[in-house]
Amino acid sequence: MLRLCLLLPPAAAFWLPITIRPEKEIPDVAVCCQESGLQSCTQAQINPEDLGGGQIVIPNGPDGQIFTFNNAIPPFNINTKSFNYISELEESLVIVYNPSNGNMHAHCKLASGNSIKLEYCGIEGHVWKLLGSPIIQDEGELDHGLLEPDGPNVVADFNGLVEKGKASDDPASYSVKFYYTKAFKAATPDIEGFTDLCIAETNQGYINSGIKVTVLRCCIEEATIDEIQNAYDFYYAFRDMKGSTTKLRGTADQTTLLSMSFGAGGIGAVNSISRGGTVTIAQKNYAVGYFTFGHEIGHNFGCLHDPANSNNIAYPDGHGHLIERIDIDSVGYRTVLAYSAEGHSQRVNHYSNPDVMFSTTQTSTGVEGLSNNARVIMINRFAMEAVGDESECTATCGQESPPTTMLTLLELMGELFELLYEIFVTIIIIIS
Ligand SMILES: [Zn+2]
Numbered sequence: 001m002l003r004l005c006l007l008l009p010p011a012a013a014f015w016l017p018i019t020i021r022p023e024k025e026i027p028d029v030a031v032c033c034q035e036s037g038l039q040s041c042t043q044a045q046i047n048p049e050d051l052g053g054g055q056i057v058i059p060n061g062p063d064g065q066i067f068t069f070n071n072a073i074p075p076f077n078i079n080t081k082s083f084n085y086i087s088e089l090e091e092s093l094v095i096v097y098n099p100s101n102g103n104m105h106a107h108c109k110l111a112s113g114n115s116i117k118l119e120y121c122g123i124e125g126h127v128w129k130l131l132g133s134p135i136i137q138d139e140g141e142l143d144h145g146l147l148e149p150d151g152p153n154v155v156a157d158f159n160g161l162v163e164k165g166k167a168s169d170d171p172a173s174y175s176v177k178f179y180y181t182k183a184f185k186a187a188t189p190d191i192e193g194f195t196d197l198c199i200a201e202t203n204q205g206y207i208n209s210g211i212k213v214t215v216l217r218c219c220i221e222e223a224t225i226d227e228i229q230n231a232y233d234f235y236y237a238f239r240d241m242k243g244s245t246t247k248l249r250g251t252a253d254q255t256t257l258l259s260m261s262f263g264a265g266g267i268g269a270v271n272s273i274s275r276g277g278t279v280t281i282a283q284k285n286y287a288v289g290y291f292t293f294g295h296e297i298g299h300n301f302g303c304l305h306d307p308a309n310s311n312n313i314a315y316p317d318g319h320g321h322l323i324e325r326i327d328i329d330s331v332g333y334r335t336v337l338a339y340s341a342e343g344h345s346q347r348v349n350h351y352s353n354p355d356v357m358f359s360t361t362q363t364s365t366g367v368e369g370l371s372n373n374a375r376v377i378m379i380n381r382f383a384m385e386a387v388g389d390e391s392e393c394t395a396t397c398g399q400e401s402p403p404t405t406m407l408t409l410l411e412l413m414g415e416l417f418e419l420l421y422e423i424f425v426t427i428i429i430i431i432s
Contacts, residue, residue: 017095018056018106018118018128019045031187032121035285037132044118044128046104048097056085056093058116065110067093073200073207074214075173082200084207090360092349094204094288096196103190105197107288111331111360113346115289122189131289154246154276155386165379172381175218175390176297177252179238181227183260184284194258195220198287201349202294205336209351209365209374213381215297218252218393231264231281239279246276250398253387254278254297258287268296270304271314273383291336291349298337298351301380303373306338321352321371324363333358335365337373351377 026033026041033041056067067085070092074082079100085093093108095118104126106118115131155161165172178195180188188194199217206213225241228234238257242248249255259281266287268280280296287293303318304310312318320338325331332344335352350358352366353374366372392398 017047017051017054018104019047026121026124026127030121030124030127031189032119032124032127033129034187035129035131037285039114039130039132041127041129043124044126046097046102046118046126048099048102048104051081051095051097052083056095065089065091067091067108071207073203075203075216078216080196080200082196082203084204092204092208094197094201096193096200098193098196101190103193105190105193107197107201109289109291109346109348111346117289120190120193153274155274155383158274158383161383161386162379165382168382169212171212171214172385173214173216174253174381174384175216175388175393177218177248177250177255177393178220178258179223179241179255180220180258181223181225181260183227184258185222187260187284188258191220191258194284194288198256198258198282198293201288201291202297205291205294205349205351206377208349208356209353210356211351211353211374211377213377213384218388218390219250219397221250221397223257227259227262229263231262231267234259234262235267235269235279235281238281239277245279248279249276249388251388251390251392253384253390254280254300256293256296257281259283261285265290266292266296268299270299271302272300273302273380273387276387278384278387291347294349294351295336298373298377301373301377301384303337303351303376306334306341307370308341309339315376317369317372318376319352319371320373321364321366323348323350323358323361323365326361326363330361333361335371335373 026043052072053069058065065087067087070084070086073084080096080098082096089111091108091110093106095106097104103120104118105120108116117129119127121127180191195217199215202215223241225237228237239245261283266280266282269277272278278300282292282296302315304312306320306322310319321335322338322341322344323333325343331346333346333348334344335350336347350365351373352371354364354366354368354372356365358365
């Protein structure tokens with residue numbers, strides 16, 4: 001904690017949770033500063049003492065904004081603290097902080113289309129990145145029926161749990177086991193912090209959309225496959241990496257592979273909960289920068305893209321939504337599952353829901369009977385929760401340490417040593 005305080009400029013009139021030093025550019029050889037579309041990568045100083053309150057000011061210029069604390073983000077019973085700050089333009093800055101290692105991560109999609117990101121970058125310390133509008137590389141969807149036609153149902157009483165999802169108002173939670181590729185590891189000094197940001201931003205999206213669901217992390221593991229450019233081949237290689245999706249999930253409800261560049265922003269099986277095929281891949285640049293982590297899991301729940309790009313047979317209202325603009329010249333928005341369309345370039349952290357208004361435009365985020373992905377997630381939430389039992393979601397992630405057989409051997413050696421010592425002492429006593 002002392003280290004963090006010493007990093008603050010002494011001239012600061014009041015302490016801010018994050019201070020950006022635009023004059024201190026980070027070398028572009030830094031592993032965190034090599035993303036495509038990067039406009040700047042500068043040093044950031046953090047003051048975690050004031051997180052959960054106060055304001056954050058990002059540098060002056062076309063994207064200069066003041067962000068004010070709005071809400072803490074669940075889950076609240078873990079070490080990582082997560083917060084949501086908002087600007088006057090309703091831009092949302094999601095921040096995660098881990099007190100045990102002092103690392104902080106953040107992301108905000110600005111109204112201009114640019115993104116700002118904070119990342120802990122190892123020896124470079126914390127870096128603050130400004131990224132231009134991404135070259136949109138939308139996400140693929142896989143019809144689950146084509147993937148595992150003979151797979152047995154993993155979720156017992158799936159239909160009963162869906163009925164419970166329709167009738168109940170109770171909240172639910174589901175767990176994600178994360179994998180990462182070697183290339184992702186090389187570009188990400190703090191993988192755990194990055195997954196915390198994926199979790200926090202998705203939970204904020206659920207809050208924004210009136211969805212009573214919380215996503216939790218269950219273990220992080222390095223994948224044994226390399227990245228494959230073809231998105232479908234990559235997906236199949238990941239799905240089959242351990243021989244079955246049950247082994248791949250490792251008792252979690254869902255599993256996501258974090259990757260660097262491949263032929264799609266992300267990819268995921270559609271409507272795949274009943275058979276436990278809750279498997280997705282997301283690119284690092286898109287996972288939080290474009291809400292792709294939550295987008296792909298939305299596919300697992302049964303959500304599809306906007307009606308112009310998808311036809312949802314299982315759930316006729318399971319589509320993304322193009323949010324109606326205030327006027328023809330204003331910025332156009334769309335929900336997490338909607339593809340880009342003319343006049344709706346900016347994706348926002350909302351799942352379509354006819355009962356929720358988008359505050360910036362004061363227009364609805366869904367259409368009854370056509371675009372209500374929030375309902376699809378809500379009715380499937382108890383079934384998703386029942387995919388895995390989380391028995392291996394422990395600190396050791398199911399790995400015993402040390403193995404029981406080794407303990408037994410050590411105990412036997414200890415007892416043998418004690419016996420020899422007693423014999424030795426007895427002989428000495430007799431001799432003396
Ligand atoms: Zn998609």
